[in-house]
Amino acid sequence: MVKETLDAPYSHYLFDTGLSQKIDRRTIEEIDIDGFTLMEIAGSSAAKILLQEKDLSHGVYLCGKGNNAGDALVVARYLLQHNIGATIVFLNGSDDLSADTEKNLELLKKFNTGDKLGFFENWEQFNSPEEFDFIIDGMLGTGLTSDVRGHYTEAVEWANRQSQPVFTMDIPTGLHADSGKIMGVAINADTTLTFGGRKLGLYLKDGPTVAGNIHYCELPFPNQFKEDCNTYLLDESWIPMESPTPGQHKYNSGVLYIIAGSEGLTGAAMMAAQSAWAEGLGAVILICPKGTLPIYEQTLPSIIKKPVGNRDDFFFKEKHTSKVLKILSEKEGALLLGPGLGREQSTVNFVQEVLPKITSPAVIDADGLWCLAQSNKLTKHEQSDWILTPHPGELNRLTHNMETHKESRLETVREYAQTTGVTLLAKGMPAIIGTPAGKCYLTNYNTKYFSRAGSGDVLAGKVGALSALGHSPTQSCAHGLLKGKQKLEHYLKNHQDLPEPRDFI
16 A cells, blocks of 8 residues: 655644644643733734735724734734824723733833824724724634624624725634634635634635635744644645656556446546546556447547447446456556446446455546445455545535534545545545545635536546556645646636636646
């Protein structure tokens, strides 16, 4: 089995609320960096980012009573030093503030040497300044567990009606820090400045819609305190895109077998094969029912075709099992099974007979997943590394009768991958890679394109090719997603419309 190797930098670790609070507490108690110092570093880092904006003159700061408000007050103090005014609004008064926030309020007042600073003690007293050009959200942070209520709701709705940009401290008010769910209402931020660790909720469900541009602001948290993290943000800043090294012979340069296609669904097999071939493999071998062979002979000149059965066989059947296994034993390589396979009962039986005997790396996609889902038990050879590539509907089918079916798609992916010992590439927004070790990787970019008909076949071809080139399952998924993203961006640079899957190869 190929060893999994995909190490994210600490800047791309994703924290849930529990881990975030634990790291904060341990830094204060064990390292002796107090909360006030951490707040100072967070606020000063946020202020430096705001100072890169042009023509800021006055901001409205919406503040609660916790440390998010303290971060906002630090920002106000630094910007005040650059002659940028501030209107501070405490939603429910300035009494009972957290200790560090109270300290920063007193400090801010000492820096007020002119008429650049104003205060409102509650939301009911607030009158919007005649001129202001940005809003700071310092109301509610990662501790939110119930719907936003009262003056906080009114303030969120007011901010969302304004045309001025909104900068939010750590996480938008109203967004659940773990699930990404909107808790009643949420700030629609233009920029989120997240401190010490990226919050999971920024990248799940509604998070990408309301968080805007996300800036990571580092805090002096020791790296060893972060090792309990098991979820990471995937982007091209840290995933090396290696080029394949040509072998001396075509069969030494990566071989991918593809079991795919049936009558009326040959296009899926063609797109998967063409996508894999484009990655520089030595050979792509398409195993197909003999009745479909004439179509592939005309359209796939570079692909080796291995038909099974008779001329009147247009889908895979149980009787093809031994011939397919013999073909797979001829050359060492990886396998892609599923695109356009069809859902005949005989095909289901064929898939369930073949897969347990596979010892090579295998990518299972599309109708291959449907065939797997017809059985409550996943039977995998212990020597084989499997990659499953379901879209949300296929994921629900796979997990429907299992305890791994959770309300959270992330946790469903994590537990299914751990329980079954497979690598899961769950398509959707975001795409999620789950590993047998319980680690998950979330994409930091738009993956909605992969939900279009045909694009999944292209993605499966890329992942299969990378697996055939010797990458680990996790690397194959990560590289496949990034290659798809890059090709899409390259296409859109010269076209206004989304590409057809055949143009995306």
